[in-house]
Amino acid sequence: MIRTFYRLLIELTNGRWSSSILRRFARSGLSRFIIPSFAKIYHLNQDEMEKGLHEYPTLHDLFVRTLKKEAREIEQSHNSVVSPVDAVIEDVGTIKESSEIVVKGKVYSIKEMLGDHERLTKYLNGTYMILYLSPSHYHRIHCPVVGTVTKQWTLGSKSYPVNKWGLKYGVATLSKNYRVISELTTEFGHVAVVKVGAMFVNSIETTHKGTQLKKGEEMAYFSFGSTVVLLFEKGIFQIASFIQTPHDIKVGEKIGVLSK
Incomplete structure (x- = not known):
């Protein structure tokens, strides 16, 4: 029963009013009372959290939690x-x-996803990767490469669920949902990080300062489960041979290499 309640409110909600109510509740002090059951239902790894479960004053604070510094190792090979x-x-x-x-x-x-014809051209015949975050996942977004942010822009005004059911039955969720796009220039070519909002709350917060980003450096966070789409310029990306979809992955783990 509790699991069904969470799925309806957090994973499947797509109404403006219900999403607004959920957002207000998640940010209110009342939501702290459901934190223990939420953590249990979604099997949150409390050992890697920077704070103890009782230290989060709201459900929203738990959603956007940070991790202990040693919790994620960033693969640092040059390419x-x-x-x-x-x-x-x-x-x-x-x-x-x-x-x-x-x-x-x-x-x-x-x-449509990029909303920029000039920037689109370089990605034609390139590679895309879809990474879905559920409510159980750590919700901070990190830089996948060493690069310079050459442009960052926001598109869309509404958001619908982006879980596997939303992708299958939704109305162009990846290309129409509220999204924040960061285009990075690397020594190998261009990479776009498309952060796609889930539900009407449009909760994507950018956290990086400046334009020079290191691999693994934090860029932004989601307040709810959502999706990141990576776009690679034609001919620069080769996916790691061990990845077969669907594939569970964590921040900092290698997903492929870049080449000129």
Whole structure:
């Protein structure tokens, strides 16, 4: 019963009013009373949290928790790409010349996702990767490469669920949802980190300062489960051979390499 309640309110909600109520509740002191059951239902790893469970004053604070410094090791090979999030890699593939990708049997437009035709061109015939975060995951987003943020922009006004059901049955969730896009320039080429909001709360907060980012450096956080889409310029990315979707991954783990 409790699990069903959480799924309805946190994973499946897509109404404006219900999402607004959820957001207010999650940020209120009342929500602290459900933190123990939430942690139990979603099997949160309390050993890696920076604080003890009783130290989080609201459910929102638990969602955006930070981890102990030693909890995630960042793979530091010169040309490696690491996972920016704790997530499930749901899909990887080639961006068609038409800018389309197919995820869970649905067609999405990278052109619509980026909303910038000039920047789109370099990604045609490149690679995309979809990383889904559930409510159980650590919600901070880290930089997957060493690079310079050349542009950061926001698109969309509404957000619908981006779990596997939302991807399969939703209305172009990846390319229409509220999203914050960061384009990075590396010595190998361009990488776009598309942070896709879940539900109407549009809760993506940017945390990095400046434009120079190290691999593994924090970029932003989600307040609720959501999705990150990585886009790689044509010909620069090769996925790690051991990754077969769906694949559980953690921040800092190698997902592939870049080459010129």
